[in-house]
Amino acid sequence: xxxxxxxxxxxxxxxxxxxxxxxxxxxxxxxxxxxxxxxxxxxxxxxxxxxxxxxxxxxxxxxxxxxxxxxxxxxxxxxxxxxxxxxxxxxxxxxxxxxxxxxxxxxxxxxxxxxxxxxxxxxxxxxxxxxxxxxxxxxxxxxxxxxxxxxxxxxxxxxxxxxxxxxxxxxxxxxxxxxxxxxxxxxxxxxxxxxxxxxxxxxxxxxxxxxxxxxxxxxxxxxxxxxxxxxxxxxxxxxxxxxxxxxxxxxxxxxxxxxxxxxxxxxxxxxxxxxxxxxxxxxxxxxxxxxxxxxxxxxxxxxxxxxxxxxxxxxxxxxxxxxxxxxxxxxxxxxxxxxxxxxxx
Amino acid sequence: xxxxxxxxxxxxxxxxxxxxxxxxxxxxxxxxxxxxxxxxxxxxxxxxxxxxxxxxxxxxxxxxxxxxxxxxxxxxxxxxxxxxxxxxxxxxxxxxxxxxxxxxxxxxxxxxxxxxxxxxxxxxxxxxxxxxxxxxxxxxxxxxxxxxxxxxxxxxxxxxxxxxxxxxxxxxxxxxxxxxxxxxxxxxxxxxxxxxxxxxxxxxxxxxxxxxxxxxxxxxxxxxxxxxxxxxxxxxxxxxxxxxxxxxxxxxxxxxxxxxxxxxxxxxxxxxxxxxxxxxxxxxxxxxxxxxxxxxxxxxxxxxxxxxxxxxxxxxxxxxxxxxxxxxxxxxxxxxxxxxxxx
Numbered sequence: 001x002x003x004x005x006x007x008x009x010x011x012x013x014x015x016x017x018x019x020x021x022x023x024x025x026x027x028x029x030x031x032x033x034x035x036x037x038x039x040x041x042x043x044x045x046x047x048x049x050x051x052x053x054x055x056x057x058x059x060x061x062x063x064x065x066x067x068x069x070x071x072x073x074x075x076x077x078x079x080x081x082x083x084x085x086x087x088x089x090x091x092x093x094x095x096x097x098x099x100x101x102x103x104x105x106x107x108x109x110x111x112x113x114x115x116x117x118x119x120x121x122x123x124x125x126x127x128x129x130x131x132x133x134x135x136x137x138x139x140x141x142x143x144x145x146x147x148x149x150x151x152x153x154x155x156x157x158x159x160x161x162x163x164x165x166x167x168x169x170x171x172x173x174x175x176x177x178x179x180x181x182x183x184x185x186x187x188x189x190x191x192x193x194x195x196x197x198x199x200x201x202x203x204x205x206x207x208x209x210x211x212x213x214x215x216x217x218x219x220x221x222x223x224x225x226x227x228x229x230x231x232x233x234x235x236x237x238x239x240x241x242x243x244x245x246x247x248x249x250x251x252x253x254x255x256x257x258x259x260x261x262x263x264x265x266x267x268x269x270x271x272x273x274x275x276x277x278x279x280x281x282x283x284x285x286x287x288x289x290x291x292x293x294x295x296x297x298x299x300x301x302x303x304x305x306x307x308x309x310x311x312x313x314x315x316x317x318x319x320x321x322x323x324x325x326x327x328x329x330x331x332x333x334x335x336x337x338x339x340x341x342x343x344x345x
Numbered sequence: 346x347x348x349x350x351x352x353x354x355x356x357x358x359x360x361x362x363x364x365x366x367x368x369x370x371x372x373x374x375x376x377x378x379x380x381x382x383x384x385x386x387x388x389x390x391x392x393x394x395x396x397x398x399x400x401x402x403x404x405x406x407x408x409x410x411x412x413x414x415x416x417x418x419x420x421x422x423x424x425x426x427x428x429x430x431x432x433x434x435x436x437x438x439x440x441x442x443x444x445x446x447x448x449x450x451x452x453x454x455x456x457x458x459x460x461x462x463x464x465x466x467x468x469x470x471x472x473x474x475x476x477x478x479x480x481x482x483x484x485x486x487x488x489x490x491x492x493x494x495x496x497x498x499x500x501x502x503x504x505x506x507x508x509x510x511x512x513x514x515x516x517x518x519x520x521x522x523x524x525x526x527x528x529x530x531x532x533x534x535x536x537x538x539x540x541x542x543x544x545x546x547x548x549x550x551x552x553x554x555x556x557x558x559x560x561x562x563x564x565x566x567x568x569x570x571x572x573x574x575x576x577x578x579x580x581x582x583x584x585x586x587x588x589x590x591x592x593x594x595x596x597x598x599x600x601x602x603x604x605x606x607x608x609x610x611x612x613x614x615x616x617x618x619x620x621x622x623x624x625x626x627x628x629x630x631x632x633x634x635x636x637x638x639x640x641x642x643x644x645x646x647x648x649x650x651x652x653x654x655x656x657x658x659x660x661x662x663x664x665x666x667x668x669x670x671x672x673x674x675x676x677x678x679x680x681x682x683x684x685x686x687x688x
Binding site: 078079080087088090091092095096097098101108110112113114115117118120124125126127129130131132135150151153154155156157159161224226227228229230234239244302303304305306307308310324 | 422442445466472477509589591
């Protein structure tokens with residue numbers, strides 16, 4: 001099981017929010033070769049991976065999102081394209097940035113330089129795919145998806161830099177964790193959801209979690225890495241291990257249990273206070289169906305929402321260990337199941 | 346056939362202004378392969394020559410720049426980030442979030458320019474200043490950063506050299522416009538080094554450093570070799586709202602700012618480019634070029650100067666765009682006109 005191989009496959013897939021279905025079926029086929037009970041794709045494009053223990057146990061949802069920020073083609077202006085954003089795009093990074101335009105075939109396109117100085121407005125940037133107007137109109141249609149284009153590069157100190165690591169770095173870690181964990185040790189019936197539409201609201205995870213009817217969910221996403229301009233108390237150190245959210249929208253008992261598992265097994269983790277919002281799928285999963293207790297476990301990432309998102313593979317290794325231990329933790333499973341059974345009104 | 350593999354090697358070499366060694370080595374190696382002399386001048390220029398069989402012949406110099414935009418490491422933060430001083434990058438917006446290569450003490454280091462995530466900067470949408478920017482090369486402490494990338498280390502953009510667009514006839518790369526000019530000169534050198542026909546003049550090739558920071562550029566070799574005329578091959582910027590598809594030729598200006606260029610040379614080049622249907626006008630909104638500074642300096646030194654400007658989009662960024670057919674057509678046109686050029 002190679003983390004980098006899985007991450008590379010996920011990052012190569014076109015998954016701009018709303019377009020996940022384009023890739024989710026081929027990713028399902030790819031994931032079938034691992035030790036899972038089933039890999040399927042639901043009607044929203046969420047990838048659902050099941051791994052069940054030998055005896056029937058309560059379900060737990062593990063979630064990381066498949067979708068990524070990007071664009072849609074808004075207008076074809078002669079030989080150039082004008083785009084609309086999908087998700088939180090920082091226009092400052094766009095001048096001369098490279099994108100892939102997913103038309104009838106994939107095209108390399110490059111954003112123009114901005115007109116004048118000051119704030120960069122997406123309206124004044126054009127993407128040049130190097131085609132005549134006639135050819136461009138044959139290949140590209142209004143509404144087509146556009147994603148950032150950048151290779152994965154290894155840096156020193158176990159760092160990787162690439163595009164769309166938000167949240168594929170976590171999705172790859174969860175896939176590794178669930179594939180590696182022995183069935184005989186599972187304390188839960190594991191539903192791993194590689195969810196859609198997180199960058200535009202979280203509808204994918206909420207729907208898939210509801211279908212799984214779990215006693216709890218661990219939501220995994222990137223978080224801010226400590227770097228210049230970001231305060232220490234809202235960020236984690238790259239290479240310093242996973243981050244665990246302390247928030248009003250996460251379940252404190254579940255969170256404490258995960259922190260205790262990390263402590264007991266000498267896995268370095270950093271608690272981070274995100275009082276009213278974790279900025280993850282937790283906000284939507286927590287209120288899905290009858291309500292699902294959530295914990296949020298994240299990995300620090302530098303350069304979030306740029307084509308140069310940077311993570312540490314040391315953090316990914318720690319996260320894989322932590323998740324494997326969590327889904328095998330009998331006291332946590334008993335506690336979450338007991339809470340569900342206790343509700344008998 | 347134009348050698349685009351050589352252009353790929355030139356464009357992907359890391360050679361920011363002030364540290365052009367990597368490109369210089371490729372040029373020297375190529376000139377040597379062609380059986381031509383390759384002399385290094387103290388300022389870092391490379392010169393070569395194809396001599397006429399006429400000992401009293403005049404001389405013409407073709408000139409291009411070897412450098413690219415980049416940065417120098419100015420200082421290190423306590424947590425291992427590199428603070429930067431730009432080299433010819435005109436706008437901090439072109440650095441933010443970009444992949445870079447830092448030429449460290451023990452070799453090249455991959456990194457990127459950090460940015461505060463949009464989630465945290467929503468209410469503060471100001472453009473970052475150079476002083477806000479930093480390179481992240483993965484070092485975790487000040488000591489480690491100082492050891493691997495000491496103050497003064499050079500850096501430049503990292504960007505793949507890729508063909509794209511109609512018939513894969515376009516190139517996207519960093520450092521493209523300057524290196525395309527170098528490749529044009531090397532292609533001309535290849536042609537005339539393998540021909541028995543004698544040129545009516547000595548043909549000098551000048552590959553000059555530090556054009557992006559407007560320092561020595563071409564004027565140093567001009568002073569040394571004193572050619573009778575000089576043609577500078579450089580670039581002009583395709584405006585932001587025009588496609589690179591729309592510009593199918595190079596420009597041969599008659600003026601550079603307020604300075605008239607050599608009318609005879611420019612007219613002959615314009616006629617040759619018109620015949621080949623590759624003469625383009627520089628759009629009025631085009632940005633200034635580094636060869637202006639050279640040309641102004643050369644004019645001051647009394648040189649007869651003309652300029653050929655190749656069209657480039659997103660000049661001096663990580664993703665410059667050029668048309669392959671323009672590069673090869675300009676080379677062909679120069680090969681065709683040079684034997685009959687009156688200097």
